[in-house]
Amino acid sequence: MTILTAMTLRQLSVCERRLWLDRYADTRLREVISPSVFAGGISHEQTVSMAMFGEATPVRTADWPEMVRVTHMLMARGAAGIQGAAFEYAWDDNTIIRGRVDWLRRAAQPSRLGAWSYEPVEIKLRQEVTPDDCVQLDLYLWLLREVQGVETSGWFWMGRDGDNRPRRQIEHSLDETRLKAAVERAVQVMQGDAPPIFLGGHCQNCPWRSACNETAAAARDIALLPGLSRQTWLHMQREGVRTLDDMLALPMAELSRFKGVGKIRALEMHTHARAVVTGMPVPRNPLPEDVLLPGVMLDLETRLDDGRVWCFGWRGASGRTQAAIVDVYCDMDRVKLPDGETVHIIPNSDTGWRLVLQAALELPGPVYHWGSFEKGVLRSTAPADVVAALDTRLHDLNRTFRQTVALPVRGTSIKKVAPYLGFHWPDGADVFSAWADYNAWLLEGDAPALARACAYNRADVDALALIWQWMVDNHV
Ligand code: SF4
Structure with a gap:
């Protein structure tokens, strides 16, 4: 029944x-x-x-x-x-x-x-x-x-x-x-038989998510392709293209004829499929010349209540990862943390942006960041002269990464890419715990909490630097 x-x-x-x-x-x-x-x-x-x-x-x-x-x-x-x-x-x-x-x-x-x-x-x-x-x-x-x-x-x-x-x-x-x-x-x-797997946003709160991921991985199912639209997936199902191997057997020109694909997407899909099947990174396009230049690594943490920056993390010419936190009531300009690191204390985000600009002026290359977020925050929060100086220097390394290489992992968030390259964040560290730790510092002067918050931001910057170095070392 x-x-x-x-x-x-x-x-x-x-x-x-x-x-x-x-x-x-x-x-x-x-x-x-x-x-x-x-x-x-x-x-x-x-x-x-x-x-x-x-x-x-x-x-x-x-x-x-x-x-x-x-x-x-x-x-x-x-x-x-x-x-x-x-x-x-x-x-x-x-x-x-x-x-x-x-x-x-x-x-x-x-x-x-x-x-x-x-x-x-x-x-x-x-x-x-x-x-x-x-x-x-x-x-x-x-x-x-x-x-x-x-x-x-x-x-x-x-x-x-x-x-x-x-x-x-x-x-x-x-x-x-x-x-x-x-x-x-x-x-x-x-x-009927078990319907095929289509992975997407609808899987987020599904209790079968791990089971479907494992089944797809074992079968080298086309569902493993990141960003695969339902329209393309349906067309491929109808044409009997169900696995990455089926897809790789198609000439690129044929692949680009599937609904919603086209030439650029066909290259992305093909290289990603090869990466998964071989378990190795696969180059897509040469690295642009300017990305070979050493530059500043930048990561921002913004408040969860009003979106303003509370932490600037960067690595510049010194090769040391630094952090500056906004604390309007602290009269020190630096605090030595229990983990031995030192953090700059700044009264507002304008000061933080000027520190980033100063670091950028000491290096020939771009100010690297991961994703479009930093540029948006620069434009909406930095003083006009800093925006004018940095706007064209900011470089979304995530975008360049996607254009130049495919990894055998699903997704290109920094939390997916850096672990593949051997980098790991401190246990339990995430954007929410960092925000809570920062507040513990503001409200109670909790220095170990501030050290944890800064360690999380430092890890983001270090992960970015590691990815950039890997791209430079492995560029085609
Ligand atoms: S995880 Fe599997 S069962 Fe759940 S929604 Fe996604 S494809 Fe469907």
């Missing part, structure tokens, strides 16, 4: 493979997804429920059949509202449909229950209704029709206003054709 839920149907448009894995895969391969991922939606639902219905106890008992029984009992009694109503009905001889509705609201329309009936309410944090939302509410309306014997409207309560009431209340009617198509497709997926 196939059991379908609203979640199953919602996932159809996102990833058919997930439906299949949920049903058949070994549950020990599932990763635990942090509850914080769902916390925003749950707390929104509770806030709106409270404003609209007041204090309520959802239908919650030990097991599913009991929840269904209690829901029927409350409906038969004519309860004004039922939170977390549970339903289960046979779609046909082989398929059961299950649904758990945010709220049922009693309506004046007579039904099999008596002089009343119920309308389902779906509470969403978003402002706009999506096609998946519609299928979900179709499913609830269909289940309710089976129980009540009449068709009612459903409601989306979208977003919330200053009084915690829904910003928009949108009426919805059952579209049986749409629901039937979704149910039939879901049954088809469940009865």
Whole structure:
């Protein structure tokens, strides 16, 4: 017997493979997804429920059949509202449909229950209704029709206003054709072989992410190609190009004819596939001459509350990695940290930018940084004369890296590239802990915390310097 839920149907448009894995895969391969991922939606639902219905106890008992029984009992009694109503009905001889509705609201329309009936309410944090939302509410309306014997409207309560009431209340009617198509497709997926892997943003909070990555790696699946669009992937699936080896067997000109590919992308895909298959870096284009020049390595840390720079990290002509932190109330201009390093203390970010400019004037090459972030921050926070002096000197090394070489790793963030080249950040160090440590220094003068924050920034600069050196040493 196939059991379908609203979640199953919602996932159809996102990833058919997930439906299949949920049903058949070994549950020990599932990763635990942090509850914080769902916390925003749950707390929104509770806030709106409270404003609209007041204090309520959802239908919650030990097991599913009991929840269904209690829901029927409350409906038969004519309860004004039922939170977390549970339903289960046979779609046909082989398929059961299950649904758990945010709220049922009693309506004046007579039904099999008596002089009343119920309308389902779906509470969403978003402002706009999506096609998946519609299928979900179709499913609830269909289940309710089976129980009540009449068709009612459903409601989306979208977003919330200053009084915690829904910003928009949108009426919805059952579209049986749409629901039937979704149910039939879901049954088809469940009865077929495992659908192919397409890795993307939708995998971020999927419990099967590691399992899919491992399966793709073992099969040298085309899903391993970073930035592969769904359009290109679908075209390749249709043409029987399923593995990196299939792809490498194609002449470059043929590869560039796939939807969304073209000449430049074909080269990127081809070199990346070769890197993965050989396990070695593969050159794409020669390194531009100016990138061979020694320059300043720059990394910035910005505040998580207002985006202003709180730490400048750089390595200049001295070859020493330095850091300057903004602390308006500290009257020292340097602090010796418990780990033996020294950090500059500056009153504002203008001073930090001038230190970077000074370092840039001592070297012939660019001011290297990773990604477009630093340039944006320069333009929005530095004094005009510093912007004029540095704007053309800043060089996004990540961009040049992508244009000149492919590594056998997925992604080109500095946290992917540097570890491949043997660099590792201090344990537990990340942008959030560095920000918390910096605040511990500001609020409590916590020097070990400041040392940790600076060590994180220093590691970013050192990683950048190592990548640049590797590019220069290995350029073609
Ligand atoms: S990891 Fe991605 S491809 Fe795999 S099941 Fe989840 S969503 Fe689908």
